[in-house]
Amino acid sequence: MHASTSIQTAETQDLINLSTPHIQIKDLNVTIEGKRILKDINLSIPNNSITSIIGPSGCGKTTLLKTLNRLVDDTKGVEITGSVLVNGEDIYAKDAEVTHIRKKMGLLSQKPFPLPMSIFDNIAYGPRIHGERNKEVLKQIVERQLRNVGLWEEVKDRLESSASRLSIGQQQRLCLARGLAVQPEIILGDESTSALDPISTQTIENLLVELKKDYTIVLVTHILRQARRVSDHIIFVYAGEVVEFGRTEDVLLNPQNEITKQYVKGFIS
């Protein structure tokens, strides 16, 4: 597989995209200021499904997520070896353009961080950066994405007011819509509901489950129940290594590894 990617023609590239996962991680090692955070990660993340990364705090799950859209680049003293293929394209290749890579992945962070501008401009920010100037088109994008996250009816009369006036649950949905507006293929969530109330959490979870038919979704979560509720696959990371990776039921109900067993039972957290 690895050898064939370099000699693909345009036609075979399409075929491979249909059959191979959006995201493939190969021999990934991440060192931050001399400390190895991720060790020899090899993963293929299934398309159009939700994959949750679970593990105790400090195990490297957020770093793993951030290597997927190269936000880890901005960390001080970071060294990365190995490769992350997104649609067969190595995002750590020397000629890879980082803005282009990030555009393909919507990021939903722990707390909502609306940009310091109006609701409308928050959604239009991404499309504008990527060259969309037509006002009508922007209006359509804003409406479509706000409807996508079920926010349209709540905010359609105050699109010009500051996004920071929304409730925190609304802000998180706005951030999701903002990410969808640049037409990503992948959605990354970094404990995206940890700052939200139970009802907003449920709304976001339902949205993600709905969105998986169009997107490949990777979530970091420290809530096992959430992982069980929403995800199709689970990656269990411990001390920088992938200990177990499989279907949600298998990993949670019938873990193969001793550490996974202990974590799932709540003995380590």
Add this chain to the structure above:
Amino acid sequence: MNWRLIKDKLVERSFSLLLFSSLIVIALILTGLIVKSVPLVQAEHLGKILTESVWSPLKGSFGFLPFIMGTIWVTLISLIIAVPLCVLASVYLVEYAGDALRSMVLPLVNVLAAIPPVLYGVWGVLFVVPLLGQFVGPLFGVETTGYTVFAGGVVLAVMIFPIMISIMVEVLQTIPQELKNASLSLGATKWETVTKVILIKAKPGLLAAVVLGISRAFGETVAVLMVCGNIPQIPKSFFDAGYPLPALIANNFGEMMSIPLYDSALMFAALLLFVIIFGFNLLSRIILNKLEAKAS
């Protein structure tokens, strides 16, 4: 009552007294300035003093407009130079520079703040004034000695760098990394993130830094009077000499008792400076509060 409790009360009372007395000093200065200024205002109409442009104490004419305009010119020029430079320098230090460079430059900036104003004045006389007189002036086809409001503005700009840069750096450091990530993860470049997100978010704080810079610029005396030319005229261009208010007071207080109303006129100049700075700070506080309320 228990001695410990008495001590507790005593501390509270005495501290509030100390605070009060420091506030009293400001009130006393203001009262003193007003009392001393009254003779001038009684002799001449207030409106006339403020709008008259002839300054000739021996003939009894005290027009303050040249000094007010001199102060405004010098302050504005210093801001035009300092604000863009400081914003860009702080953005560079916070967003682009490495840790090593940042931890080297910031202490240096603080050293800049500790240099006594008179040294800036000497630097102005030895470097900025000749530079303007011999090179920059001729470049624009202007004949000038170099002792101009431009020179004053340049020297003042360098003097307000440290305070503006150190505050701006602190303001920019408070912008959460996650907000920057939000913009970056949409595919924005670093520069797009700086101009469209970081600077917008930091605007109230950056304005506060500018306000502190302006307050410093208004009152700066020695360095400016050494390079400004000190001619009581209304400057018409960058290359005209000017005479800011603080320079007026510093240059003339030695002889103020020998000419009628002169002492009163200088006290009025001080009062004017006091009112301008006080009013400016009040106004900027109000604007900042509004901005902060709008931002949150």
